[in-house]
Amino acid sequence: MSASPEEPKEIRLIVFSALLTALHEVMGRDGKNSVLRFAGLEKYINKDVPPSIDESISFETFKSLINSMDDLLGHGTDAILYESGRKFAIYLTPFGYSLKDVVERLSKWVGGTWTVIKDNDESIVRIVNNPICKSLAQRRTKPSCHVISGALAKIKEESTGAQYIVEEVSCESKGDPYCEFHIIKKGDVN
Numbered sequence: 001m002s003a004s005p006e007e008p009k010e011i012r013l014i015v016f017s018a019l020l021t022a023l024h025e026v027m028g029r030d031g032k033n034s035v036l037r038f039a040g041l042e043k044y045i046n047k048d049v050p051p052s053i054d055e056s057i058s059f060e061t062f063k064s065l066i067n068s069m070d071d072l073l074g075h076g077t078d079a080i081l082y083e084s085g086r087k088f089a090i091y092l093t094p095f096g097y098s099l100k101d102v103v104e105r106l107s108k109w110v111g112g113t114w115t116v117i118k119d120n121d122e123s124i125v126r127i128v129n130n131p132i133c134k135s136l137a138q139r140r141t142k143p144s145c146h147v148i149s150g151a152l153a154k155i156k157e158e159s160t161g162a163q164y165i166v167e168e169v170s171c172e173s174k175g176d177p178y179c180e181f182h183i184i185k186k187g188d189v190n
């Protein structure tokens, strides 16, 4: 996908920091370093990235990391991205915040327009101009925002104590007008 006017210029450092910490936990130090190296972001190898909400990184840096994760982990290993998203949510926000609160923060920190369409046992979150999709180099044939799916599942679990699974039903990366996530209570899934 080529650059578009809706692309954010920068992303809050806390988002980048939480992603790196999640990658470290899921893949170990070597795995995380491989992703950074592949992204051309060697300068972040073995560097402490503080979870600052005041500082930012360029969107280009964020884009490199997302594409590297997607290239190295995305093929047949969507589950790793989903799991990284769950860890990402833990580092991104303190426990117990409501879905609406976290979505407001993510909208501010990551960019794009995030909306909670409904919030109950089957919640729906929609994102327009999703920076994750704007980062992906190629058009997809299926929804691809596994990191966000994992994060939304964890956020909902932390705020309710129940188990949830998330399915992304439409995605900007495959040409849909927005990304839409259905967050479904596990007990209610047939």
Ligand SMILES: [Zn+2]
Binding pocket: 130, 133, 143, 144, 145, 168, 170, 171, 172, 173, 179, 180
């Ligand atoms: Zn998507």
